[in-house]
Amino acid sequence: MREASKARQTFETQIEVSCNLDDASEVSIETGVGFFDHMLELFARHGRIGLSVKANGDLHIDSHHTVEDVGIVLGQVVKEALGDKMQINRYGTAYVPMDEALGFVSLDISGRPYLVFDATFDQQSLGNFDTELVREFLQAFSLHAGITLHARVLYGMNTHHKIEAIFKALGRALSEAIKINPDIKGVNSTKGLIE
Secondary structure, X not given: OOEEEEEEEOOOEEEEEEEEOOOOOOEEEEOOOHHHHHHHHHHHHHHOOEEEEXXXXXXXXXXXXXXXXXXXXXXXXXXXXXXXXXXXXXXXXXXXXXXXXXXXXXXXOOOOOEEEEEOOOOOOEEXXXXXXXHXXXXXXXXXXXXXXXXXXXXXXXXHHHHHHHHHHHHXXXXXXXXXXXXXXXXXXXXXXXXX
């Protein structure tokens, strides 16, 4: 089983995250940010991974620290669960429609973190979730997971739909990338190593 758990505590947040890349039966998300909980559940369900997230953050200020710090710890546990990355596909790409919106994510579990983000949102917030935090979450996740990540909303009008399309696409792209492929010998790199 490829799984990992980590706790992180700062003056701003207390985060506990566990993931299981091979057993999607358990998904439990509690961050205190309702819309973010919904997006993380969609990510896990469409990514076919088990995920537990418990976060207690300084929501009396705003949701920034909570969302960003969950991204940090989620990236760390995914990286740890992947271990030596033997026989994984490494690459994953997904287009996901959500009504009038179309989201796209393409990623490479390369050990070289990088984010390209191309999306605009007309609404500044959904509940207590600031929509500019989509980029902050993806930045933190990609950096700490060691993933090159391209995320884009090709078109759409409804902010909720646009963000939902991105999170579903992220899950589906990650699911493809982490799959064990018996045709791959060792790691999927001409260097023989993915750090």
